[in-house]
Amino acid sequence: MPARRLAPLLGLLGLLGLLALVGVALVVAACGPAPSVVTPAPVQPTPVPGVTDMPPGTDAAPTAPAGAGEMHVTLGIYSGRPDPTWTLAPDEAVAITKAIAALPDLVGTAPEGGLGYHGFVIEQDGRRVTVYLGVVATDGGGPGSLLADPDRTVERLLLELGRSHLAAAEIAEVERSLAAGS
DSSP, rough: OOHHHHHHHHHHHHHHHHHHHHHHHHHHHHHHHSSOOOOOOOOOOOOOOTSSSSOOOOOOOOOOOOOOOOOOEOOOSSSSSSEEEOOOOHHHHHHHHEEEEEEEBOOOOOOOOOOOOEEEEEEEEEEEEEEEEEHHHHHHOSSEEEETTTTTTHHHHHHHGGGGGOOHHHHHHHHHHHHTOO
């Protein structure tokens, strides 16, 4: 059906929906208050796989759930010697969690790193998230285990949060990768 013919139909459907909502509101108002108030059970948010629990798309500032462990970050950059690792402050962990929660699902495979910079790994409570080349990969491999980050927002944020823990050469290597898009 051409778009020109759909527009009036969609407008009519929208108007009918609005009228239905107004009708429901009028019926509720006419009936008066409910005889007893029922408090709904709290809704348990769906956790973001591999990171501090928070419902996707939440605007409110998330907080770490009771008993959540520290969030550790490792910059994958070396082979043959230990990679730099640091622990995020609670507010930094919240920022990372929000950034990851805002990402859409991705279908495909996670990129594999080689020599030099090969991403960041976030670990918390035995869960692992790898952030590399615009892909956030959570352990588990199920639906939602790959997230698209084409602007590499999470990688950039992790680099900023890690600057005080990293050597100048390590920062420069990650910045080169971010600038090159690879």
